[in-house]
Amino acid sequence: MATRLFLVVLAVCALSLPTSASDCTEKKFKSGTVCVCDLTKCDEIPNIDLSSGQAATFTTANSGARLHRDIVYATNSDPLTSLHLTIDSSKTYQTIQGFGSTFSDASGANLRSLPDKLADTVIRQYFSESGLNLQFGRVPIASNDFSSRVYTYNDVADDYSMTHFSLQREDYQWKIPYMQMAQKYNHNLKFFGVPWSAPGWLKTTNSTSGYGSLLGSSQGTYHKAYVTYLLKFFEEYQKNGIEFWAMSTQNEPTSGGDKKTKAQSMLFTAETQRDFIKLDLGPALRTSSAAKAVKVLIMDDNRGNLPKWADTVLKDSETASYVAGIGLHSYQDSESDKHLQQTHDNHPKYFIFGTEASEGYKSKDSVDYGSWDRAEDYVEDILDDLNNWVAGWTERNLILDAQGGPSWVSDFADAPIIAFPALAQFYKQPMFYAIAHFSHFIKPGAVRIDHSLNLPNLDIQKSAFLNPDGSKVVIILNKNVLAPYSVSVKDSQRSSDHYQVHMGPRSIVTLYIQN
Numbered sequence: 386m387a388t389r390l391f392l393v394v395l396a397v398c399a400l401s402l403p404t405s406a407s408d409c410t411e412k413k414f415k416s417g418t419v420c421v422c423d424l425t426k427c428d429e430i431p432n433i434d435l436s437s438g439q440a441a442t443f444t445t446a447n448s449g450a451r452l453h454r455d456i457v458y459a460t461n462s463d464p465l466t467s468l469h470l471t472i473d474s475s476k477t478y479q480t481i482q483g484f485g486s487t488f489s490d491a492s493g494a495n496l497r498s499l500p501d502k503l504a505d506t507v508i509r510q511y512f513s514e515s516g517l518n519l520q521f522g523r524v525p526i527a528s529n530d531f532s533s534r535v536y537t538y539n540d541v542a543d544d545y546s547m548t549h550f551s552l553q554r555e556d557y558q559w560k561i562p563y564m565q566m567a568q569k570y571n572h573n574l575k576f577f578g579v580p581w582s583a584p585g586w587l588k589t590t591n592s593t594s595g596y597g598s599l600l601g602s603s604q605g606t607y608h609k610a611y612v613t614y615l616l617k618f619f620e621e622y623q624k625n626g627i628e629f630w631a632m633s634t635q636n637e638p639t640s641g642g643d644k645k646t647k648a649q650s651m652l653f654t655a656e657t658q659r660d661f662i663k664l665d666l667g668p669a670l671r672t673s674s675a676a677k678a679v680k681v682l683i684m685d686d687n688r689g690n691l692p693k694w695a696d697t698v699l700k701d702s703e704t705a706s707y708v709a710g711i712g713l714h715s716y717q718d719s720e721s722d723k724h725l726q727q728t729h730d731n732h733p734k735y736f737i738f739g740t741e742a743s744e745g746y747k748s749k750d751s752v753d754y755g756s757w758d759r760a761e762d763y764v765e766d767i768l769d770d771l772n773n774w775v776a777g778w779t780e781r782n783l784i785l786d787a788q789g790g791p792s793w794v795s796d797f798a799d800a801p802i803i804a805f806p807a808l809a810q811f812y813k814q815p816m817f818y819a820i821a822h823f824s825h826f827i828k829p830g831a832v833r834i835d836h837s838l839n840l841p842n843l844d845i846q847k848s849a850f851l852n853p854d855g856s857k858v859v860i861i862l863n864k865n866v867l868a869p870y871s872v873s874v875k876d877s878q879r880s881s882d883h884y885q886v887h888m889g890p891r892s893i894v895t896l897y898i899q900n
Contacts, residue, residue, distance in 0.1 A: 416757070421810055427506050430516065433899075459884055466871035468840055477835075479736070483520030483777055485520060485777065486511060489781070491791050492783035493555065511783060517825055519567075521577065522577075525581060527649075530792055545607075576629050580635060582641075604665060608661065609665065631682055632681060639687075671707075685740050688713060713739050714739075742763070742779065759799060780800070784802040828853060847862070
């Protein structure tokens, strides 16, 4: 039985016949447009409802469109453009695991500030198949910079057996309830835990916040106590019905060596992380009833540390036996792509996973309402990662307040959704729709496929994927602020038919083609 072929193209604006329009309630700001959601209305991604031979585009643009749906048709006539994009599913690359966001304390606090119905709407917008269809949830282990206070699960010094370990109100009020709510919309949701710091009494500085490293040495009292602390976290969450897919060894381990660091942090070098996994964490996970299936992600830092970090950790075969993947942050994406390519070449059995990305963290305006620049940054970031062997991508927060917090250390940032509890509303930023153009259409288990543009064009960025059901996804970004482009999209594995796609200035589109 022949496989039904679907073609999804994320491009810009298509030559098409309009069949539906976005139901976004627009609110305009200096930087652009947001979509306002309240207790009575929130825009949804239009359904894909096509008969044989039809196709649909979903357009998001700086001019205001938000996943606007149109009908388009294939043609075998001569292309009306000199730009030809060819996709080839016979050449495949990495498997895409999916996209995610973070159940930070700040996200939970903002969800709790909204009416229950509206908080449920936020979670549905992120995790349902009709929304972003996120597949991963990152969970801070205790507090981080997006908490309202510094806390750990055991501040009783010298309690090496962790007798006094206990989850905090943040877990019970701001994390677990919304993790469970997300599971209602995605039964296959995968959680990964990330520690920012051990309790201060286990660190060289005697402080949870700021720089410092774990006291002692591998297999020593302090290391064993910290491993017990981590295992207790998984045990307590399991009691609340939460199982974990993976854990990072440490969030941004290089920050723990910077004396200017104010937020919770802890230093690991590649060498100390290697030994910690080999001698302490790895063996303990294997014998844990609650965490024996938890995968280990190394590094969890910026790409400039690669491939050296991965080389150092994974060249030790015993350490490597405990490791599943390499965590990656997005804050050095201006660094050469060779960091990722070399890492994959050296360690092809280990997936690279984007564990944190955010916008506004270095800006005077942490929250920039309607910013297309930030949406475009996300598209570029995701495209760059996916084109260079990265298997997933994760946002730093689900939802923040108007200041970009709360954050006890004033490390404010932007988010795809901003809460306005006094109005019983939230705003969906252009960043939300930028993520949707990937996460809603690229399914877990998809593979990146070969793609090529016949002429070089610095305004256009692209990628292509084959979904498990045979659908295909091609992402194209036009960065030009004034110039439109037209692109002829052709599948080398199909007939001579192509789709003529018109790309408007600064926009993104999903073209979904059903044969």
